[in-house]
Amino acid sequence: MGQPDVLVDVTTFLSNPAIAAVVAGVLGMSPAMPVVTAATVSEALARPAVEAVASNVPQPFIGPDPVGGGSSLDTIARLDGVALLDQLVDLTPGERSEFVQLYPDVVGELSTSPPAASAVATWWERTPAASRASLREDLPAVVGNLEGVPYAVRDLANRTFLAQTVADIHAQLDAGVGRAMEDELRARLNMLAAVETSLITGASGERRSLVALDVTAQGRAVIAVGDLAEADYVTFFVPGMYVGVAEQLVDWTGNAETSLLEQQEWLGRLDLDGDVATVAWIGYHTPTVVNIAGLDLAYQGRDSLTASVQGLKAVRGGVAAAQSPDPGPYVSIVAHSYGSTAAMLALQENDISVDALILVGSPGSPATSVDDLKVANHNVWVAAADTDPVPRSGVFGSQPLDEDFGATRFSVHATTDPITGEKLDDINGHVYYFWPGTTSVRNTALIAIGQGGLATTDTILAKASAH
Structure with a gap:
């Protein structure tokens, strides 16, 4: 039929x-x-x-919308890491704008819990140039804070994000807000003004780059002085308590500039080749007297610093470097006060290593000796002023000043430079280790360019005084 x-x-x-x-x-x-x-x-x-x-009759399960080729924004919001970045690249500008409005927390997590720098570097290199440019224009806060993206791109993205945030705040103020909100917005403007001021070229003439920017709460910012992509010597300056973006970023960037100038002078004086870049790194929320007793913020600093160092190595070890081998820069960390605790935690517990670690005014850490720290050849240096009360507190564990810790102690006392004959100043108290014209700045600069053998110690100073 x-x-x-x-x-x-x-x-x-x-x-x-x-x-x-x-x-x-x-x-x-x-x-x-x-x-x-x-x-x-x-x-x-x-x-x-x-x-x-x-009528609520059960239907066969056919699965979620496939990712790619017309995937829903809801489906994309379930992704994270590089998979999320791939989908954001494929969206139109209008879709990206809608996605940010619908899922701000998902976008924010790309900064708070970013993919590994090596994965980001690989993703960036395989993403078409036009797509990368479109993503940077539409989501500058995301691209600007991704470790593994080239520094020039991050600087451009973060400057765009900075300008957009300032304009948005002014628009809100012009529209009229309540007193509490107005106070909050003006405080944020004050913080962002500090970032803008810190980006002004200093005495070295080296361009400053906005490597990272977080405008929430008390903010975070990382500013490089010099070219991180090409420098032979890179020094991260990690701060301790009370060093916030609004109050101290300008001075902290000035400290990085002071060290860069000193390092450049010593390279020239010693007839050594090499370019220098220094990093004013306020990449975590530093403590105040209210929360200084705990290690929570030190762990935050540990992970953020780890990401920054891994980001440097990912950028310098990418495809271009593979085609033209780059041994990478000589990397040093100069860590002050509570920042020294964060730095030692990073080098003890996380997957990073550096060529030199310089600790000043340290309250200690869980590390018991230089053997616990991933620093090449145990190249760990430590110093403290006689009038600095923090190292004597022993609040966070082993004290790197102790002889059995194994660090080399350098001097911060007033002296005459044994090479140049220059008069160098003493350090008084807890906060002046980076003051121009001090023994401390001279010695940290030499250590940061791999010339620690020329750093003065108290023993050397004693012998010099006897003559």
Whole structure:
């Protein structure tokens, strides 16, 4: 029996009024329908899939929308890391804007819990240039804070984000807000003004780059003086308590500039080749007297500093470096006060290593000796002023000043430079280790360019005074 005959038989079967009424009820049709034809059967059979859903009849599971090629924003929001970045690249500018509005926390997590720098570097290199540019324009806060993205791109993105944030705050103030909100917005403007001031070129003439920017709460900012992509010597300056973006970023960037100048002078004086870059790194929320007693913020600093060092190595070890081998820069960390605790935690517990670690005014750390720290050749240096009370506190564990810790102690006392004859100043208290013209700045600069053998120690100073 062919298909037409079957259709006729079915039609005939449904022409029975009693049977038609039952079937029509099941199919959601009126049981009073007068005539059943091939057309009405086809129409009825086309309805149940939609109407059954409305009446809570279980339907077969067909899975979520496939990712890519028309995927929903909700599906994309379930992703993270590089998979999320891939989808954000494929969205149109309008879709990206909608995504940020709908899922701000998902976007924010790309900064708070970013993919590994090596994965980001690989992703960036394989993403088409036009797509990268579009993503940077639409999501500058994301691109600007991704470790593994080239520093020039991050600087451009973060400057865009900075300008947009300032403009948005002014627009809110002009529109009118409550007193509490106005105070908060003006405090944020003050913080962002400090970032803008810190980006002004200093005495060295080296361009400053905005490597990272977080405008939430008390903010975070990382500013490089010099070219991180090309420098032979890179020094990260990690701060301790009370060093916030609004209050101290300008001075902290000035400290990085002071060291860069000193390092450049010593390279020239010693007839050594090499370019220098220093990093004013306020990449974590530094403690105040309210929360200084705990290690929570030190762990935050540990992980953020780890990401920054890994980011440097990912950028310098990318495809371009593979084609033209780059041994990478000589990397040093100069850490002050609570920042020294964060730095030692990073080098003890995380997957990074550096060429030199310089600790000043340290309250200690869980590390018990230089053997616990991933520093090349145990190249760990430590110093403290006689009038600095923090190292004597022993609040966070082993004290790197102790002889059995194994660090080399350098001098911060007033002296005459044994090479140049320059008069160098003493350090008084806890905060002046980076003051221009001090023994401390001279010695940390030499250590940061791999010339620690020329750093003065108190023993050397004693011998010099005897003569």
